[in-house]
Amino acid sequence: MDRSCFLVVMLVLSPLAAWAQTSDFEYPTLWDPSTIVSSSVDYADGDAKLKGYLAYSNATSGPRPVVIIYPDWDGISNYERFRANLFASMGYAGFVADVYSQAVQQGPSIPAANRSALMMPFRSNSSYYRPRLLAALNTVRTLDIAQKDKIFAIGYCFGGGGVFELARAWPNTPGLLGVGGYHPGPLVSAGPKMQAGSPLRVYAFSGAEDPGITGDSVVAWKDEMRAANVTWGYYNYGATVHGFTLLESPVWTGNKNVSNGYNAAADHASWWALRGILLEVFQLTNTSNAYTSAGGAYDYQTGMAGTKLMSA
């Protein structure tokens, strides 16, 4: 969980300091924990030793599609694990990527200054960030639980900008089918652009009042996607600032001085948009399957997990 990206900190440093927490936020249990199996997965990018978080349900067996989650600027916390567990409850596997390395303390207790110090070397240097992002994808492709040709990547804030870098770095290679960046930062890259002819689907889920998202950068991002002729979407949620999916953040009340805040309507709408996108990209069009059926273990229309997910 985090409050913001770097740009936002610059804008409202003192309110953020007032919100500083020392322990991780307890996310609600919106899945059936009796079938969720989780573990850490060690991997590496060069000399950097990394430790991802893997979650899946043992109510079904065999390989399944995977959603990779790239963390925001405080690294891996309960927020990212929560999202991975939600994907697990839907029949997918969720994998939280490690960007900073297991040698670094991660989570909400990291002071804001430290978060910037951790994030900026990646954000300012796509040559450094892209291999780190790819390391998670390559690791997921080695997992027995993974359907290696059905992988989608999402990210939040720093990680939301990161998945666009991933798409730029992995334009036309089997495995990854698409990416979605939530309250992403930044939209554009100083590195190589999205390559023409890539089959990837690229989505942004953004707050219309996010002060870190300039109109120019939105135009540039859309132009980049058009030039590459990828399938893309820019979801722009009204009355929404930065970090709108973070349940522990104060609800945004329209105060223009506050650049971060939870927005339940935007969180829910963007979550269900993603769920639809996943059914489409993973080609789960068979409505008798476990993802959508009335009789499935994780039926989100009638099942217990599904009923709870309605509020996520």
Ligand SMILES: *[C@@H]1O[C@H](CO)[C@@H](O)[C@H](O)[C@H]1NC(C)=O
């Ligand atoms: C599934 O995982 C849960 C939680 O880890 C565990 O309690 C249960 O025994 C597992 N069931 C099977 C069939 O492996």
Ligand SMILES: *[C@@H]1O[C@H](CO)[C@@H](O)[C@H](O)[C@H]1NC(C)=O
């Ligand atoms: C934050 O950064 C300072 C200066 O580099 C360092 O001394 C401190 O240990 C860091 N704290 C955490 C929690 O990472």
Ligand SMILES: *[C@@H]1O[C@H](CO)[C@@H](O)[C@H](O)[C@H]1NC(C)=O
């Ligand atoms: C950017 O990252 C690359 C790859 O790690 C590294 O070789 C290069 O020195 C970095 N550039 C800067 C300015 O730090």
Ligand SMILES: *[C@@H]1O[C@H](CO)[C@@H](O)[C@H](O)[C@H]1NC(C)=O
């Ligand atoms: C863009 O992609 C579509 C389908 O993905 C394809 O039919 C079309 O020819 C492409 N256009 C260009 C200019 O490459």
Ligand SMILES: *[C@@H]1O[C@H](CO)[C@@H](O)[C@H](O)[C@H]1NC(C)=O
């Ligand atoms: C916003 O900040 C300005 C300048 O500090 C201040 O005058 C104004 O009262 C603030 N508005 C709110 C709603 O907090």
Ligand SMILES: *[C@@H]1O[C@H](CO)[C@@H](O)[C@H](O)[C@H]1NC(C)=O
């Ligand atoms: C749809 O999925 C169900 C459950 O996995 C399977 O039994 C059925 O054969 C599938 N139907 C088609 C047309 O693939």
